[in-house]
Amino acid sequence: MTERTLIIIKPDAVQRHLVGQIISRLEGKGLKLVAAKFMQIPEKLVRQHYAAHKDKPFFAPAVKFMTSAPSLLMIWEAEGCVDMVRRMIGSTFGYEAQPGTIRGDFGCSQRYNLIHGSDSPESARDEIELFFEPDEIVDYELSDAPWLYSKRISPKK
């Protein structure tokens, strides 16, 4: 099923000039970009976004990190993209993330981790609603969609 995922290229990735390289990975994989905005995320929104972690000891530092400088927020779309992108991102911190993943290749911090991707289709829906208005999401076709998303080649007639 076609899914959408919320991606945040976080303040550390913007400051470290990694925006282009991270977008290249998502583009190269064949995901479809349907919305984007560059902003310093207000504290109120970050608190809502990480509400599930509000009682954890890292909540306050995580909010401080996410509000410290601008981020690039995007919605990407493809069948099964929520899990696919989480696998591309890798585990929470670069020092332990697998090489080949975004966090594994571009960072080694135990505090800053470059990118957020929704962890389920349900949280993607909530996160997209939190950060984007419906009219900020663009509906269009990718001209190479049959090559990107076909499941098998039809037999010759």
Ligand code: ATP
């Ligand atoms: P994200 O939700 O940002 O994609 P994640 O799903 O890999 O990251 P979560 O468990 O949802 O990880 O944690 C949310 C954020 O809180 C992390 O991205 C990180 O910035 C921070 N965080 C998580 N665990 C820790 C920890 N043990 N120590 C410090 N910060 C942490």
Ligand code: MG
């Ligand atoms: Mg998470």
